[in-house]
Amino acid sequence: MELSEVKRLIRHGENATIEFKTKIRHPEKVVKELVAFANTAGGHLFIGVHDDGSLAGVKYPEDEIFALDRAIEKYCKPAFEYSIYTVDLTEDSYIVVYKVPPSDNRAHCVVNKELLHGRQAFVRVADRSIKASKHVKEILDRQRKNKSIQFSFGEKEKLLMTYLEDHETITVNQFKTISGRNYYQASRTLILMVLANVLEIHPSEKEDFYTLKGVAV
Template sequence: MTYRDLRKLVAQGESEFLEFKRKVAHPEKIVRELVAFANTNGGQLLIGVSDNGDIPGVKFPEDEIYALNKSIEELCKPAFEYNIEEIELSEKATAIVYHIPQSKRRPHAVKEDIQSKWGQVYVRHEDKSVKASREMREIIKRKRKNKDIRFNYGEKEQKLMAYLEEQKSITLEEFKELAGLNNYMASRTLVLLVLANVLAIRPTEKGDIYTLKNIS
């Protein structure tokens, strides 16, 4: 990637596929962005780029890369693929690009610290990395297997379709109340409908939102 290519990329702004970091000040937090890319549709992390789109670069790229790679190795599980590219801006400034493809081993998690046994799964939505719900984690796992999904179109599904025709979106809690279901059955139904491409799921910081497929 040339400097010109980098400027074009930065001009797009942060998005589902792009994240800017001025430097690796808190690598244990930055790994969340990498994991979110790997768990969703892939993306690029640009180091040495400010939130406003300025590209000052970093003075010691090897130190930035070492710190972030160390956190990836210690805190992320399972391991995921990534490539690193350095773009020289001047004799004293370099930009770093982490290229993260969608992972075939997803979902990946980030541990709070080295001693932690379990971690938190993150996914990418628009320009943010958010914690994945239990439903989102299940969908990621089962989509990876790419098997045909079958479900019964019964009374609860009819109620859901009628509701979405009017209200356009629904949450797990709203569906539970609408259909009179317990948490397990409501969750299972929504997950199956997403896997069957009947519904779309949109993860947010306040919880997942479900819509009919191709309806935003």
Template sequence: MTLQEVKTLAANGEGLTIEFKKKAAFPEKIVREVIALANTEGGNLLIGVDDDGTVSGQRFIEEEIFVMDKAIRELIFPALHYEVFTVKLSEKKGVAVFRIPHSPDRPHFLKEKDKKQAYIRVGDRSVQASREVWEVLKKSRVPKDTVFSYGRKEEVLMKALGESGKITLKEFARLAQIPRFLASKTLVKLVSANVLQIHPQESEDYFTLKE
């Protein structure tokens, strides 16, 4: 990768597939961005680029890469395969580009003590993924025909979508008068069948009919 390519990436600003970091401080937090990129559409993490897109570089960039490599290796499960490019700005300063794939092994999780947490990209932010997003990501690894029965709860769901255009898990469970786990299972199955589309949000996901 060339310096011009780095500047072109940076000029577009942060977004769904790109994240900037001045340096690899708090790598345990930066790996969340890596996980989110891998779980969504893939993309690039640039170390040595300011939030405003200025390619200022970082001294001893190899040390920054070492820190991030270690964090990715130790904190992400399952293991994530990625590429790293180093672009020199001067003898002492450089930029690191971590090219993250749209991983076939998604969802990837951050290992935190006794729990694991997945992240996804929403616009230019990385947010915690809901259990429904986890399930959709798992099912998307091996695409196959999904069979579902059309009963009362599905009828309630379609009526609600016809009236308001979108629905949350909580709203569906209440309208259909079914347990949350059953509402979740139904929505995930319909997303996997390409009937619905899930829209991840920072607060609560919502679902719409697939266009």
């Protein structure tokens, strides 16, 4: 990777596939960014770049790589693919780039009892890496298995489709209310319709929501 490519990728700032770090001061925390990329659409982590996108560089790129690689090996389960690039900024400073493709082996988790009290999956939303809800994690796990999904399209499902035509988005709690189903039944229906490629789940720190597949929100 050349410096011109780095500048092209970072010019619009952090987003769903771009993350900046000036240095790797707490590698055990940074690994969640890479896990989130692997669980979502892939992405690039740039080390030696300020939050505002200005280039700072690091003097000893091998130290940054050693620290982060060790944390990835220790905390990230299952393992995911990534590539590392060291790009010259000046004669004695460098940009380190971790490139993570979207994984076919999701859901990847950070396993850290001290920080997370166990095992936690992350996904990328806009310019943030957020904890994946149990519903998001289940969908990631079941999508990996790639089994065909069948479900009956009854009155409750028709009610859901009518609601989405008028409102575009729906949560489990909203579907529970309009359908008269309990929380478990409502969540099962929505998850199955995501797996059947009828709906799409949108992770959120407050409450996940669902839309028809391909609807921009």
